[in-house]
Amino acid sequence: MRIGxxxxxxxxxxxxxxxxxxxRVCEELGAEIVYEPLIGLSxxxxxxxxxxxxxxxxxxxxxxxxxSLRSRAKYLIALGSCALLSGVPGNKRFTDPHAVEMVxxxxxxxxxxxxxxxxxxxxxxxYWIRGxxxxxxxxxxxxxxIISGIVSGKLxxxxxxxxxxxxxxxxxxxxxxxRLDGDKCIVCGRCVGACERMGVYAIDYAYRSISxxxxxxxxxxxxxxxxxxxxxxxxxxxxxxxxxRSDLERVQRILSRxxxxxxxxxxxxxxxxxxxxxxxxxxxxxALIARGFESVTVYLPEHHADTKKPLMPASExxxxxxxxxxxxxxxxxxxPPAPPxxxxxxxxxxxxxxxxxxxxxxxxxxxAIKLISSIDLDEVEEALPIMPSKRNTGFREVHGPDxxxxxxxxxxxxxxxxxxxxxxxxxxxxxxxxxxPYYNEDLYRRIDEALARIFSTLLVIR
Amino acid sequence: xxxxxxxxxIVGHATLDIDLERGTLDARFKVLNDPRFIEAIVLxxxxxxxxxxxxxxxxxxxISHTITSTMAMEKALGVSVPEPVRILRRIxxxxxxxxxxxxxxxxxxxxxxxGYADLIEVAKYKPELLKSILLIRSQLSKIMEMxxxxxxxxxxxxxxxxxxxxxxTKLEExxxxxxxxxxxxxxxxEIFLETExxxxxxxxxxxxxxxxxxxxxxDEIITSDERKVKADDYRxxxxxxxxxxxxxxxxxxxxxxxxxxxxxxxxxxxxMLSDRxxxxxxxxxxxxxxxxxNLQAQAIELIHCMDAMETLIEEVLGILEAxxxxxxxxxxxxxxxxxxxxxxxxxxxxxxxxxNRWGNVVYANVITxxxxxxxxxxxxxxxxIRHHFYEDTPATEIERYLRKLVQAYDPCLGCATxxxxxxxxxxxx
Numbered sequence: 001m002r003i004g005x006x007x008x009x010x011x012x013x014x015x016x017x018x019x020x021x022x023x024r025v026c027e028e029l030g031a032e033i034v035y036e037p038l039i040g041l042s043x044x045x046x047x048x049x050x051x052x053x054x055x056x057x058x059x060x061x062x063x064x065x066x067x068s069l070r071s072r073a074k075y076l077i078a079l080g081s082c083a084l085l086s087g088v089p090g091n092k093r094f095t096d097p098h099a100v101e102m103v104x105x106x107x108x109x110x111x112x113x114x115x116x117x118x119x120x121x122x123x124x125x126x127y128w129i130r131g132x133x134x135x136x137x138x139x140x141x142x143x144x145x146i147i148s149g150i151v152s153g154k155l156x157x158x159x160x161x162x163x164x165x166x167x168x169x170x171x172x173x174x175x176x177x178x179r180l181d182g183d184k185c186i187v188c189g190r191c192v193g194a195c196e197r198m199g200v201y202a203i204d205y206a207y208r209s210i211s212x213x214x215x216x217x218x219x220x221x222x223x224x225x226x227x228x229x230x231x232x233x234x235x236x237x238x239x240x241x242x243x244x245r246s247d248l249e250r251v252q253r254i255l256s257r258x259x260x261x262x263x264x265x266x267x268x269x270x271x272x273x274x275x276x277x278x279x280x281x282x283x284x285x286x287a288l289i290a291r292g293f294e295s296v297t298v299y300l301p302e303h304h305a306d307t308k309k310p311l312m313p314a315s316e317x318x319x320x321x322x323x324x325x326x327x328x329x330x331x332x333x334x335x336p337p338a339p340p341x342x343x344x345x346x347x348x349x350x351x352x353x354x355x356x357x358x359x360x361x362x363x364x365x366x367x368a369i370k371l372i373s374s375i376d377l378d379e380v381e382e383a384l385p386i387m388p389s390k391r392n393t394g395f396r397e398v399h400g401p402d403x404x405x406x407x408x409x410x411x412x413x414x415x416x417x418x419x420x421x422x423x424x425x426x427x428x429x430x431x432x433x434x435x436x437p438y439y440n441e442d443l444y445r446r447i448d449e450a451l452a453r454i455f456s457t458l459l460v461i462r
Numbered sequence: 463x464x465x466x467x468x469x470x471x472i473v474g475h476a477t478l479d480i481d482l483e484r485g486t487l488d489a490r491f492k493v494l495n496d497p498r499f500i501e502a503i504v505l506x507x508x509x510x511x512x513x514x515x516x517x518x519x520x521x522x523x524x525i526s527h528t529i530t531s532t533m534a535m536e537k538a539l540g541v542s543v544p545e546p547v548r549i550l551r552r553i554x555x556x557x558x559x560x561x562x563x564x565x566x567x568x569x570x571x572x573x574x575x576x577g578y579a580d581l582i583e584v585a586k587y588k589p590e591l592l593k594s595i596l597l598i599r600s601q602l603s604k605i606m607e608m609x610x611x612x613x614x615x616x617x618x619x620x621x622x623x624x625x626x627x628x629x630x631t632k633l634e635e636x637x638x639x640x641x642x643x644x645x646x647x648x649x650x651x652e653i654f655l656e657t658e659x660x661x662x663x664x665x666x667x668x669x670x671x672x673x674x675x676x677x678x679x680x681d682e683i684i685t686s687d688e689r690k691v692k693a694d695d696y697r698x699x700x701x702x703x704x705x706x707x708x709x710x711x712x713x714x715x716x717x718x719x720x721x722x723x724x725x726x727x728x729x730x731x732x733x734m735l736s737d738r739x740x741x742x743x744x745x746x747x748x749x750x751x752x753x754x755x756n757l758q759a760q761a762i763e764l765i766h767c768m769d770a771m772e773t774l775i776e777e778v779l780g781i782l783e784a785x786x787x788x789x790x791x792x793x794x795x796x797x798x799x800x801x802x803x804x805x806x807x808x809x810x811x812x813x814x815x816x817x818n819r820w821g822n823v824v825y826a827n828v829i830t831x832x833x834x835x836x837x838x839x840x841x842x843x844x845x846x847i848r849h850h851f852y853e854d855t856p857a858t859e860i861e862r863y864l865r866k867l868v869q870a871y872d873p874c875l876g877c878a879t880x881x882x883x884x885x886x887x888x889x890x891x
Contacts, residue, residue: 008496009496009498010518010521011517011518011519011520011521011524012520012521012522013518013520013521013522013524013614013615014521014614015521016521016522016565016614017521017613017614019565019569020596020599020600023581023585023596024596027585033582038569038570039569039570039573039580039581039582040570040573040574040579040580040581041580041581041582055496058496058497058498059496062496087518088498088500088503088515088518089496089498089499089500089503089518091503091515092498092499092502092503094503095499095502095503095505095506096502096505096506099502099505100499100502102502103497103499103501103502104497104704104711105703105704107704107706108706109497109704109706109709111496111497111709113496113497113499116498132518132615133521133612133614133615
């Protein structure tokens, strides 16, 4: 263990003040001081295990010297405020340049002064000891820790530090449809914001500082919390930590057994898929058929809605929302339209439909995109989907959390006409459903255009 | 327009160049520390920020810088401090002088003068001595912390007085600690007083020191040629100039190289020393004409500091018996100019500030002792070569003596001590 102690521009108070601490610690741990001119060790060595540097870089000679020291030292330690932050000499940059020049009467100096910078501006510093001057006890503790850390090879360098902050306790939240993987989560908080915008508040931050996680209250499963399974959180998660239960494998298995399987696809999903692949609707339908589906039918959930009671939820999400937040309106609630039964698959933008009837196969748009992504769309034979006979537009439709909440408030206070209404929680309706492709401004604009085209060309009321 | 003549600190690396080739000898004491422009940095700052900034000129003598700038500011703002504050400041300066001399004599000079290569060898062969030195140093810094908060960059010394004053128990503790370490300090001082040094005299010599008190503040500069100069007129005698080879300014007394520091103080103010210090001074030939005698002067001052600190602490305790001490007087901002003059460990220290009516600094000048000594080093080096060496003296021998000479001047500690590179041109190796 060979130590060199160097000094650049500064008051040299750190070295002066701590010289006996340095001597004591080095003697204790068997480290050898090779270079320290203050006590008469003035022969420089070509290599050091550790170089301690005090003072800021004030001239070009200093910066060259510093770089040479960095290349010769295994570990470089910054001692004191000047080395770490440029200290009082660094104040030169806030000073009138003319005044600076006049200190030496405007005459030239043997060294040309440059902007004063800390040594961290020039080289990688492996560790640092703060203070002006550093507190003696603190210094001894740190200096001892650094030397013994170097000897045992356990000293982490400054740039290696971020690994130290990994969390070691993860909270994964289970649920029938949604799942939160705690070890993937980066606590960016976008899902918390999405949940807040929906007015649901099922997930939020918990604990402090580096222990912060995103979780449900007391980490209960999603189905026991106030979660309505709208899936808005899955759209914004940048790392896929919060995601839905996938039926993809089941569907793939069935298709590989070449069992007859009919596909029902909602217009919003069809629009999203065609925008995602930038292809015509016919190509997407052709690809689904090429993937092994017996037929592809456009599915309009309004046709299957239960119209007995005035509040008609578009999916399980609205039913859960009313049950959780407006239980007094539960008796006005119809059944949400069930996915088609039998040997059929529903491709839908709605994530909550997965929760409605467990046995039935429901794919979100995202899963359907995965399903056909292996197919070469240039080779596909175009096909038209089977159209429903008629588009029923007879009911009032309310979508978005704000509008739905406003309507339900009016219902609860009894101040509105109890007209049959279709409720859609997702902001903007089913086209912004939780099962759509991950959020992308350009893609979402194109989906809107594609949907309008589908309604104007394919789904004209016959 | 603001004009900023001034000086910076010069602790760090230095080179002594001697040119023997020309018809006349030429010596150049090159200070190669980084210029830091503290006087420019201080401009525009508020008056109360100044002491803590100028303290960073030099870590080892930060207490002197703080107190001197504080006193300059007090003069500029017309603040008068209570008498106990002056005594407590005097104790702080005495402690700093003792600490600096101790470190210079022991950790820096001792190995060279006793034939060891460095301090590590001293630790090997004389472990007891080193242990004793480190013990004294830690005790001294504990005492210093009672009076100035910290030893390096003090934080209880403020304009108008002290932000915190040690109480009765602390003072008694400090006194007892002083009594404990005094024996050890005298032992170390005796080592240096008994040693003989190379004999020579510098003919051109002028000493400067402060009247009034042995250490601490004065308002008059006195010299060995019996000049007396008021503090405000320091510019009339101390001439600053800038040389292209050194980053330190050179200060001369009307063009004469002048020496300040322990030897100057002992020569000029021997009658103000404590009795014990006077007794040790009698063992030496007085006055101390040899530049190497600076080390003896430091040893004598070390003893004096111990005695004077104890006397002053007793004095403060006496005041405390009668009435509680209020250690801070109020400050009102006004326009003014102030020159602070004090004795730092290595000699005269001058801080000069001008403050405008909002309390912002518009002019600053600092003269540190080593800038005054640097010209004297060059002259002494030439004298040494002229009178002590012949043409066949090996260069290594000359180099060894020159290095010792620079060390004896104690040019602000970290500075010239052991990193002095001696270049001699015109000598066969």
